[in-house]
Amino acid sequence: MKILLINPTIDGAGELYHPGLASLATYLNYQTPHQARVLDFVYHEWEWKSYLRRKLETIQPGLIGITSTTPKMPSILQIAREIKSIGHYPIILGGHHASLESEKTLANPDVDYIAIGESEFYLEELMNHLEDGKSIEGVAGIWGKENGNIIRNPLGKLPTHEQLDAMPDSDWDLWEDIDHMIYTTGYIPMMAVRGCAYNCTFCSSPVLKKRLEGTGPFVRGRSPEICARECMNQYNKYKKRGLRWLFFYDLNFLINRKWLIDFCKEYIRLGMHKKLPFSVYSRLDHLTDEKVSWIKKAGCIQIRVGIESGNEMVRNKYFDKELTNQDIHDGIKILHRHKVPSLGYFIVGAPGETKETILQTFDFARSLQLSRAAFFMFKPLAHTQATKTLEDFEAQIDYNAMGQSQSFYGGVVVQLKGIPSWKLLYWYKKNLFRSGFRIMFRQINHLGPAPWLINFVHYLIRGKLRRAKLFNICMNYVAFGGQNFRY
Numbered sequence: 001m002k003i004l005l006i007n008p009t010i011d012g013a014g015e016l017y018h019p020g021l022a023s024l025a026t027y028l029n030y031q032t033p034h035q036a037r038v039l040d041f042v043y044h045e046w047e048w049k050s051y052l053r054r055k056l057e058t059i060q061p062g063l064i065g066i067t068s069t070t071p072k073m074p075s076i077l078q079i080a081r082e083i084k085s086i087g088h089y090p091i092i093l094g095g096h097h098a099s100l101e102s103e104k105t106l107a108n109p110d111v112d113y114i115a116i117g118e119s120e121f122y123l124e125e126l127m128n129h130l131e132d133g134k135s136i137e138g139v140a141g142i143w144g145k146e147n148g149n150i151i152r153n154p155l156g157k158l159p160t161h162e163q164l165d166a167m168p169d170s171d172w173d174l175w176e177d178i179d180h181m182i183y184t185t186g187y188i189p190m191m192a193v194r195g196c197a198y199n200c201t202f203c204s205s206p207v208l209k210k211r212l213e214g215t216g217p218f219v220r221g222r223s224p225e226i227c228a229r230e231c232m233n234q235y236n237k238y239k240k241r242g243l244r245w246l247f248f249y250d251l252n253f254l255i256n257r258k259w260l261i262d263f264c265k266e267y268i269r270l271g272m273h274k275k276l277p278f279s280v281y282s283r284l285d286h287l288t289d290e291k292v293s294w295i296k297k298a299g300c301i302q303i304r305v306g307i308e309s310g311n312e313m314v315r316n317k318y319f320d321k322e323l324t325n326q327d328i329h330d331g332i333k334i335l336h337r338h339k340v341p342s343l344g345y346f347i348v349g350a351p352g353e354t355k356e357t358i359l360q361t362f363d364f365a366r367s368l369q370l371s372r373a374a375f376f377m378f379k380p381l382a383h384t385q386a387t388k389t390l391e392d393f394e395a396q397i398d399y400n401a402m403g404q405s406q407s408f409y410g411g412v413v414v415q416l417k418g419i420p421s422w423k424l425l426y427w428y429k430k431n432l433f434r435s436g437f438r439i440m441f442r443q444i445n446h447l448g449p450a451p452w453l454i455n456f457v458h459y460l461i462r463g464k465l466r467r468a469k470l471f472n473i474c475m476n477y478v479a480f481g482g483q484n485f486r487y
Contacts, residue, residue, distance in 0.1 A: 001131045003028065003123070004061040007040040008068075008075045010048045013407035014472030016181050019189045019249050020095070021067055022170040027120045030168040034127050037061070038174040042181075043466045049082055056086055063127060064089050065115075068097040068105070069204075070381045071406035071413075073399050080110035090130070092144075094119050096204040100211060101382040106143055106150065113144035117212050118194070120167075122156050158216040164194070165222050169230045172238070179241055180466060185480045186244035188234060190278070192263070193221035196251040198283075201320045201385035202308075202347060202378065205251065221256070224263035228270060235276045245301065246278040253280035254291050254303075261291075264298035273299040279343075280304065284331030285323060292338045302371070303335060304343040309350075310364025311357040318352055318386065332368055341371040349378040349414055349424055351389045358424070362431045373435045376408045377428060409475075436478050443478070455481060 005025050007018045018040070025036035037059055044051040064083060068076050080091050092113035098105045099116045106114050113136070115122050122141035129136050136144045141156030159167075172178045172188050182188065195218040199206040209218045221227075231246060254260055267273055279302035280295065292303070309315040312325055335342045346365055348358050365373040380387035399406060399413075406413055410428060412421040444452045459481050463473035 001062040001127045002035045002037070002059060003063045003065055003127065004055065004059055005036055005038050006064065006066045006079060007038065007042070008066055008072055008079050008405075009040055009042040010045050010075050010079065011072070011405040011407065012045050012469055012472075013405075013409065014042060014469065014476065015407070016042060016185060017175075017189050018067060019170065019191050022172060022174065022189070023167065023191070024065075024094075024120055024123065025174050026168050026171045028124065028127075029171065029174075032124045032127075034124065036174070038176075040175055040177065043177045043468065046467050048079075052079070052082060053086055056083070056089070061089065063092060063130060065092045065094060065123070068093045068095040070097045070101070071379045071399055071408070073097060073405070075405040077108060077110065080108070084110050092123075092126070092142075094123075096208060097382050100204065100207055102143060106145070113142055116141050116143065116155060117208075117215065118158055120159060155212060155215050158212060158218065158220065159194075160216060161220050161222070164220060165226050167222075169233050172234075177466075180462070182238060182242040183462065184476050185247075186242065187247040187279075187480075188238060188243060190227070190231060190234075190246045190248045191250060192224075192227040192248060192253070193219065193250045193259075195219035197255070198252075198322070199320050199385075200306075200308075201318065201389075202350065202381070204381050204384060207381075207383045207385075221259060224259050225266045228263055228266035228272065231267065231276060231278070232270050232272055235272065239275075243276070246276060248278060248280045251281060252283060252286060254282040254286040254295070257288075257291060261294050264294040267298045273297065277301040281306070283323070285327045287331045287334045289334055289337065292334055292340055296338050296340055300340065302341045302343055304345065305331065306345045307365070307368075308345065308347050309357065310346070310361035314350065314353060314357050314361075318350055318389070319347070320385070328368070332370070336369070343372045343374060344368060344370040346373060346375050347378050348375060348428060349412060349416065350386060351378075351414060351416075353378075353416055355419055358419075358427060362427065365431070365435075372439055375428060375432050375435070377410055377412065378414060379406055379408055379411075380414065436475070440478050 005021050007021055009015055021038055025038050028034045028036040039055050041048045066076050066079060083089050083091060090112045091110060092115060093105055093111055094115035098114040102114055102116060105111060119141060122139065125139050126136060126142050129139055136142055136146060137151050139153055143152050175181060196205040197219050212218065235243060277299045280300060281304045284305050307328055308319050308321055315321045315323060344365060346361050348361055412424050415421060456477055459477045460473055
């Protein structure tokens with residue numbers, strides 16, 4: 001059976017890549033009798049309906065899967081409606097939103113099935129049943145509609161460490177526009193460990209952990225040696241196509257000391273530390289001199305850290321980050337000692353925030369001497385604790401009622417008491433542009449004005465040929481085009 005897996009990027013946000021779809025499609029193609037293709041609208045947003053129709057007519061899939069997150073649900077349901085207007089294609093939704101808001105998701109008339117949890121194995125079994133004309137009853141991890149009835153199967157098991165090790169390397173050639181994506185960013189994603197042990201209230205991960213309780217360990221990793229070898233394989237595959245670095249999506253790359261050192265040793269043994277640098281995410285309280293020393297030797301050119309708020313009460317009472325100001329300063333000092341570039345993530349506009357806490361976040365970000373700072377607007381996700389606190393502030397968010405998907409890069413969806421939306425957006429954009437201009441001036445100083453401008457013109461022309469939005473082109477050039485991982 002053929003399946004078309006869709007990344008619902010029709011809102012012009014310019015969000016590239018999707019590691020979950022890559023893993024799912026690769027597994028189905030290489031370890032099952034089924035065939036998977038990936039459809040991403042990121043460079044086809046302006047013609048998405050005709051592009052979708054052409055792909056459906058060419059591929060003729062027996063099943064269509066769409067990955068789902070809460071802020072993207074208006075786009076997802078719009079795509080589902082368009083698919084149903086073209087033909088009688090069965091549609092399954094997976095991802096965090098479908099896993100957490102299961103009843104409401106399946107109640108939509110254009111949704112036939114949902115997958116709950118990590119669905120490589122569930123989807124394979126569902127496709128086996130559909131191909132054989134059998135009932136879906138008993139297919140763990142899958143809910144669906146059948147003969148007017150709702151079938152709610154029990155949860156399936158999460159893939160184990162051994163099963164993750166047996167997964168094939170992600171095949172990014174399943175993306176039609178992969179060469180331009182690599183040109184735009186210089187990287188491809190990597191994933192070594194799935195799941196997170198922490199309980200940040202703005203994140204879907206702790207809610208999903210409760211939803212999947214009893215299905216196996218939530219935090220599971222691949223062997224460090226296998227992970228390092230995939231990095232080498234991806235380098236050999238894409239080095240002549242513009243690959244310059246790797247972006248690890250793991251939420252806590254430095255949490256396990258032994259795993260980290262074993263990975264670094266293998267990466268160095270393979271000679272990859274001289275060929276392919278990488279960026280990782282870590283909590284600041286996971287940093288030690290030993291860990292940072294090892295990861296820098298292995299070729300790490302950036303450590304991304306979640307700080308979230310400059311106000312300790314917002315960070316720890318509202319966001320449950322369990323991270324003090326002292327933890328933050330201590331972690332940043334370690335990065336400075338080893339001269340490792342840093343990227344700090346911040347969220348503004350959460351329920352209960354005030355003018356003082358928001359401006360404190362922007363001031364705190366500037367005071368930390370980070371290499372770069374990235375700001376995101378708070379977006380409520382299904383059933384997260386931060387979303388539940390909206391009720392305490394008499395606020396309700398319904399993305400479908402708003403009529404359009406929301407990006408984490410701007411857009412006010414939570415009305416804060418005493419702060420007009422336009423003012424919050426002004427503060428956000430002012431600091432976003434200030435951070436961007438700071439990075440841009442560092443690039444110009446490093447490359448020189450003429451080379452920087454020439455590179456930007458090439459970047460702009462290639463982006464416009466793909467009909468990318470000017471704002472997205474400029475953002476991506478400042479973020480990736482200058483290869484600006486400098487301490």
